[in-house]
Amino acid sequence: MTNETLVMVDNEDNVLGREPRQICHEGYGKAHRAISTLIFNHKGEVLLQQRSKQKQLWPGYWDVSCATHVHPEETYESAGERRLPQELGFARELEYLAKFQYQINYTPNSSENEMCALLLGKYDGAIKSNGNEIKDYKWIRLDDLVYDISANPEKFTPWLKLSLEELQKNRAKADEILKELSLFEKKIKKPEIGKNLKEEYYNLLTKVGKTVDEVVLNFYENEIFREFPEKKQLYKKMLDRKIGTQKLRAMAAYLAFMAFNGEKILDDEKVRRIIAAVELENWSNYELNWVFDGKSNTRDILAIKEAGLATHGFMNDALRLVWDMPEISRTFLEINDRVHRGWTPELYDLTLENKAILSDFEKFWKAYEIRNIEAGGQFYGNYVTLAYQYSGHKNDLLHKQLKKIYQDFGAYVQIVNDIGDFALKPKDSRPFVSEKVIADQFSDLRNGPVTWPTWLMYNRCSNEDRNFLHSVAINRELDSEGQARVSKLFYETGTYDTLCQALRTKKQRLEQKIHCLDIEPRTRGLIKSMIVMIPSNRIVHTLDNIQKESQGGNEK
Numbered sequence: 001m002t003n004e005t006l007v008m009v010d011n012e013d014n015v016l017g018r019e020p021r022q023i024c025h026e027g028y029g030k031a032h033r034a035i036s037t038l039i040f041n042h043k044g045e046v047l048l049q050q051r052s053k054q055k056q057l058w059p060g061y062w063d064v065s066c067a068t069h070v071h072p073e074e075t076y077e078s079a080g081e082r083r084l085p086q087e088l089g090f091a092r093e094l095e096y097l098a099k100f101q102y103q104i105n106y107t108p109n110s111s112e113n114e115m116c117a118l119l120l121g122k123y124d125g126a127i128k129s130n131g132n133e134i135k136d137y138k139w140i141r142l143d144d145l146v147y148d149i150s151a152n153p154e155k156f157t158p159w160l161k162l163s164l165e166e167l168q169k170n171r172a173k174a175d176e177i178l179k180e181l182s183l184f185e186k187k188i189k190k191p192e193i194g195k196n197l198k199e200e201y202y203n204l205l206t207k208v209g210k211t212v213d214e215v216v217l218n219f220y221e222n223e224i225f226r227e228f229p230e231k232k233q234l235y236k237k238m239l240d241r242k243i244g245t246q247k248l249r250a251m252a253a254y255l256a257f258m259a260f261n262g263e264k265i266l267d268d269e270k271v272r273r274i275i276a277a278v279e280l281e282n283w284s285n286y287e288l289n290w291v292f293d294g295k296s297n298t299r300d301i302l303a304i305k306e307a308g309l310a311t312h313g314f315m316n317d318a319l320r321l322v323w324d325m326p327e328i329s330r331t332f333l334e335i336n337d338r339v340h341r342g343w344t345p346e347l348y349d350l351t352l353e354n355k356a357i358l359s360d361f362e363k364f365w366k367a368y369e370i371r372n373i374e375a376g377g378q379f380y381g382n383y384v385t386l387a388y389q390y391s392g393h394k395n396d397l398l399h400k401q402l403k404k405i406y407q408d409f410g411a412y413v414q415i416v417n418d419i420g421d422f423a424l425k426p427k428d429s430r431p432f433v434s435e436k437v438i439a440d441q442f443s444d445l446r447n448g449p450v451t452w453p454t455w456l457m458y459n460r461c462s463n464e465d466r467n468f469l470h471s472v473a474i475n476r477e478l479d480s481e482g483q484a485r486v487s488k489l490f491y492e493t494g495t496y497d498t499l500c501q502a503l504r505t506k507k508q509r510l511e512q513k514i515h516c517l518d519i520e521p522r523t524r525g526l527i528k529s530m531i532v533m534i535p536s537n538r539i540v541h542t543l544d545n546i547q548k549e550s551q552g553g554n555e556k
Contacts, residue, residue, distance in 0.1 A: 453499060
């Protein structure tokens with residue numbers, strides 16, 4: 001791709017600007033970002049490719065499994081994951097190991113000058129190499145490769161040699177990464193459920209929602225309102241709003257309990273209370289928004305304070321539901337601590353005033369990932385820990401695998417919500433539907449951190465539109481004309497399409513990991529259904545070709 005735009009960097013990997021690929025490779029070259037990937041199979045062999053004769057630099061040389069440049073809107077990992085299927089015909093999750101910088105001339109007038117990240121992956125399946133990029137490929141033992149390089153150094157690219165040096169320097173870390181990746185290479189022998197589980201998932205979701213309603217209502221009427229009548233008026237709005245709605249977090253917690261404890265676990269009285277506490281923990285986020293947005297009645301807030309209660313009342317109530325289970329309640333206390341602690345320091349970097357964040361997608365993505373884990377991922381991960389604790393700490397491997405899946409799922413949900421903040425109109429057959437009133441739309445741009453949609457729009461629009469986005473973030477005001485302008489940017493810059501494609505990829509990776517869980521097939525299928533059925537930013541679970549009257553009495 002000769003018309004690529006590459007990311008130029010200094011010796012500390014700070015972004016200096018962008019230049020066409022050809023300019024970056026002329027003469028001594030200009031330092032730019034790149035990746036070098038080593039793919040291993042279950043035997044510990046590494047995959048090498050022989051570069052095509054059509055390559056401008058080092059044609060016909062034996063090379064790493066996959067190498068490419070990093071585009072402006074990519075991280076090191078996402079660049080490698082983009083390139084793998086283009087060159088080798090398969091997709092894999094890649095993990096960062098180390099970074100190295102080098103400059104070497106191929107001819108007096110051409111060179112590579114790169115800040116290169118070494119990525120690791122695992123794969124055992126078929127390879128469909130791209131003939132325009134690759135002449136040949138082979139699997140080889142590392143010892144044999146090192147011997148061949150020492151005997152015939154002229155056959156190999158310089159960055160392959162440097163990658164092997166970095167691999168050796170970081171061998172312990174590399175072994176740990178490959179061990180983690182190998183968890184998802186395991187072939188599960190259990191049969192898959194033949195039928196579509198969407199309807200079954202939906203009916204179970206409704207059952208869990210009704211169970212939560214029952215526990216929560218009894219709890220408030222019999223304990224909380226009798227002791228603290230001041231709460232009744234303040235909480236009535238939330239109680240009325242949430243009765244009958246589908247409760248995604250409670251459902252996620254229940255499926256985690258199924259994975260560790262079997263399918264009848266919902267009949268357990270203690271588990272019913274734990275799952276209801278999960279829902280109240282979720283409500284505490286709404287409670288925070290009420291206070292910070294000034295939407296709660298001041299008299300109601302004062303009543304709570306006079307009663308000696310913290311602002312985060314729903315979280316306190318969640319703790320009361322599980323207080324007789326010491327280990328479980330400690331986990332909820334950890335969640336409570338995170339709610340009180342608020343944003344992590346990295347999140348303060350996510351502003352339109354931070355030029356480094358706006359110009360460097362790698363830096364943006366690191367802060368954004370932390371934000372997504374804090375906002376959603378770590379909460380879902382805690383639900384797996386609750387199920388693991390309740391099982392008596394059985395199956396450490398499942399705890400590790402499923403917790404990572406749930407954390408990634410929570411981060412995925414946050415990205416869906418970020419898209420929904422800007423998606424005012426349907427763009428395809430599965431439109432985003434926002435539960436926000438129009439006054440609350442674009443809240444991320446008006447008063448929140450820079451999200452993925454904002455970053456993409458900002459980097460794809462004109463200077464005039466950038467100044468407009470800045471003014472919205474500073475003044476926190478957006479009239480109907482401004483909303484239309486932002487919506488136009490969201491679609492016409494291709495931001496919506498880019499994000500939807502990214503979500504499809506993330507969903508597929510989650511499904512692959514879920515497929516490899518060694519749990520009951522039905523439970524595995526229901527967890528997959530949870531991943532599939534996230535088409536909107538209000539997390540509405542919809543079914544294809546199922547009439548409302550057959551949906552188990554759901555209320556929305």
